[in-house]
Amino acid sequence: KTARKAAVTTASTRGTGTRLTSADRVVYPDSGITKGEIAAYYEGVASWLLPELVKRPLSLLRCPEGTDGTCFFQKHHAQSLGKGVHAIELREVEGSDQYLYVRDIRGVLDLVQMNTIEFHPWGVRIDDTEHPDRIVFDLDPGDDVAWSEVKAAAKDVRDRLASIGLGSWVRLSGGKGVHVVVPIRRGPGWDEVKDFCGAFADVMAEHAPHRYIAKANKQARTGRIFIDWLRNARGATSVTNWSLRARVGAPVVMPLSWAELGRTRGAADYDLRKALRRARTLASDPWEGFHKAGQRLPRT
Numbered sequence: 001k002t003a004r005k006a007a008v009t010t011a012s013t014r015g016t017g018t019r020l021t022s023a024d025r026v027v028y029p030d031s032g033i034t035k036g037e038i039a040a041y042y043e044g045v046a047s048w049l050l051p052e053l054v055k056r057p058l059s060l061l062r063c064p065e066g067t068d069g070t071c072f073f074q075k076h077h078a079q080s081l082g083k084g085v086h087a088i089e090l091r092e093v094e095g096s097d098q099y100l101y102v103r104d105i106r107g108v109l110d111l112v113q114m115n116t117i118e119f120h121p122w123g124v125r126i127d128d129t130e131h132p133d134r135i136v137f138d139l140d141p142g143d144d145v146a147w148s149e150v151k152a153a154a155k156d157v158r159d160r161l162a163s164i165g166l167g168s169w170v171r172l173s174g175g176k177g178v179h180v181v182v183p184i185r186r187g188p189g190w191d192e193v194k195d196f197c198g199a200f201a202d203v204m205a206e207h208a209p210h211r212y213i214a215k216a217n218k219q220a221r222t223g224r225i226f227i228d229w230l231r232n233a234r235g236a237t238s239v240t241n242w243s244l245r246a247r248v249g250a251p252v253v254m255p256l257s258w259a260e261l262g263r264t265r266g267a268a269d270y271d272l273r274k275a276l277r278r279a280r281t282l283a284s285d286p287w288e289g290f291h292k293a294g295q296r297l298p299r300t
């Protein structure tokens with residue numbers, strides 16, 4: 001048994017202390033990407049990935065059988081996740097439970113070792129989990145919506161936010177849509193934040209009902225874009241910048257400047273290799289100013 005285990009075990013990832021087993025196992029059967037390559041990817045993009053990810057409660061998408069097998073979301077801590085993965089006790093509807101977070105690349109690699117592909121943080125930091133520091137408008141195009149329409153919608157959301165004094169930043173989801181992200185100064189609680197987001201989405205839909213919908217009704221979505229504001233409820237998450245997606249082609253969640261968004265051709269424009277190249281060559285932060293924005297959420 002020991003011999004067999006040794007045969008599928010490769011060296012630990014450089015200097016982080018995580019022991020990566022089965023590094024040669026193919027995780028993305030469509031593109032032949034291995035677990036070792038996934039670990040190398042997350043190490044390679046760490047300086048871009050970590051600022052948005054660390055010290056926040058985290059949901060994971062784990063795919064122990066590969067991206068074409070059964071994947072599952074996990075939000076609760078377990079000792080088996082590794083020493084770099086930490087617990088935080090959070091209130092639930094009834095009682096409380098241990099949630100999980102990481103502080104550094106060691107934690108990320110521990111989670112990769114446990115077959116995590118996607119990282120989905122909350123919009124709060126662990127030192128105050130009742131007061132969000134960012135909101136996310138998740139734009140979900142229905143069937144028959146052209147990419148140019150999705151881009152126009154993102155700019156529409158940006159412009160309406162700007163008109164009430166809020167700067168916003170955009171990312172490709174790696175799936176079908178985009179997220180428009182708004183950093184806010186901590187203060188308002190979850191209910192106030194959620195109410196603001198719902199009211200904002202309603203206004204978008206009222207002004208252009210043929211283009212937008214603010215209700216999570218799949219049928220009514222055909223030909224329109226759902227402004228999904230429900231990501232901003234307590235316990236909800238959105239996938240983080242530079243996270244891989246467990247989808248065909250190994251697409252990546254990519255933060256872009258607004259100018260770059262205009263040149264994209266789809267939400268899955270960046271795959272693992274292209275993202276890694278971008279991480280190495282990026283001259284400036286596409287989300288310049290995001291962390292310093294310090295903007296106050298207007299009252300609804």
Ligand code: ATP
Pocket residue numbers: 059073120138139140173174175176177178228231237238239267
């Ligand atoms: P797409 O562009 O394809 O919509 P997405 O990541 O925005 O990609 P959504 O289905 O719109 O996917 O979901 C938005 C966010 O909600 C996700 O990024 C994820 O964090 C969270 N989410 C969605 N479904 C689940 C789920 N079943 N369990 C936990 N979190 C989920």
Ligand code: MN
Pocket residue numbers: 138139140173177178228
């Ligand atoms: Mn979405």
Ligand code: MN
Pocket residue numbers: 138140228
């Ligand atoms: Mn959604």
